[in-house]
Amino acid sequence: MTPSKRIIVALDFATEAEALALVERLDPTGCRVKVGKELFTRCGPVFVEKLQSCGFEVFLDLKFHDIPNTVAGACAAAADLGVWMVNLHISGGARMIEAARARLDRMSSRPLLIGVTLLTSLNREDLSAVGCPGEPGERVLALAALGHAAGLDGVVCSPLEAAAVRAAQGPDFRLVTPGVRPAGASLGDQVRVMTPRDALAAGADDLVIGRPITEADDPLAALRAIEDSLMT
Numbered sequence: 001m002t003p004s005k006r007i008i009v010a011l012d013f014a015t016e017a018e019a020l021a022l023v024e025r026l027d028p029t030g031c032r033v034k035v036g037k038e039l040f041t042r043c044g045p046v047f048v049e050k051l052q053s054c055g056f057e058v059f060l061d062l063k064f065h066d067i068p069n070t071v072a073g074a075c076a077a078a079a080d081l082g083v084w085m086v087n088l089h090i091s092g093g094a095r096m097i098e099a100a101r102a103r104l105d106r107m108s109s110r111p112l113l114i115g116v117t118l119l120t121s122l123n124r125e126d127l128s129a130v131g132c133p134g135e136p137g138e139r140v141l142a143l144a145a146l147g148h149a150a151g152l153d154g155v156v157c158s159p160l161e162a163a164a165v166r167a168a169q170g171p172d173f174r175l176v177t178p179g180v181r182p183a184g185a186s187l188g189d190q191v192r193v194m195t196p197r198d199a200l201a202a203g204a205d206d207l208v209i210g211r212p213i214t215e216a217d218d219p220l221a222a223l224r225a226i227e228d229s230l231m232t
C-alpha cells in the first residue's frame with residue numbers, strides 16, 4: 001500500500017454539496033474516505049453509493065453500540081451497501097461483537113469489522129468521570145484484546161497507543177488511527193494525538209484525518225503536504 005492510500009479523509013460536512021466539492025478533487029486511487037454520523041444522517045446510503053460509484057472505498061463510521069441482534073443487523077445493512085469498512089464500539093461487549101462477526105461471515109462479501117476502543121477526544125480525567133479510573137492506554141489495550149478475541153479485524157485507537165496494541169495483537173490486526181495532527185495544526189477537540197509521520201512509524205495502518213484537510217484554505221494542498229510528510 002502506498003503511504004498516501006493509508007489516509008482516510010473524514011468527510012465531516014453538513015451538506016452533500018460541500019462533501020462533493022472536496023471529493024471531486026480527490027483521487028480514489030490515492031486515498032479512502034470516511035462517512036460519519038453527520039453526513040450519513042443528512043445524505044444517507046445514496047450518498048455512500050455515489051462515493052463508491054466514483055471509485056472510493058468508504059469507511060462507514062457509525063460506531064454501532066446496541067444489543068447484539070441490532071448491531072448484527074446494522075452491520076449486515078452496511079455490508080449490503082458495499083462499504084469497505086464498518087465499525088462498532090467494543091464497549092458493547094463480546095457477545096455484540098461476536099453476533100456482528102457471525103452475521104457478516106454469512107454474507108458473500110463483507111466489510112472489515114473494526115472496533116472503537118476509547119475515543120481520541122478522551123483523557124484520563126474524562127475516563128475517571130464516567131466511572132473508569134486508570135490510564136487511557138491500559139483501557140485501549142484491554143478493549144483491543146477483547147475485540148480481537150471476539151472476531152474484530154482491527155481497532156480504532158489513538159496513534160499514541162498503536163505501538164502497544166501492535167505488540168500485543170500482532171501484525172495482522174488492523175490499526176485505524178484518528179487523532180492525527182500535522183505539526184502545528186489545531187487540535188480542536190482531539191486530546192490523544194500524533195503527527196501523521198509518527199503515527200505511521202508507531203504502526204498505524206490507516207490515518208483518519210478530517211479538519212486539517214477539510215478546513216484548510218486549500219484542502220488539496222493540505223492533503224498533499226501530509227502525503228509528502230509520509231514519504232520523506
Ligand SMILES: O=c1ccn([C@@H]2O[C@H](COP(=O)(O)O)[C@@H](O)[C@H]2O)c(=O)[nH]1
Pocket residue numbers: 010012036116118119120121156157178179180188190208209210211212
Ligand atoms: O476515537 C475516535 C473515533 C473516531 N473519530 C473520527 O475521526 C475523525 C477525526 O476528524 P478530525 O477532524 O481529524 O479530528 C472524525 O470524523 C471523528 O468522528 C475520532 O476522531 N476519534
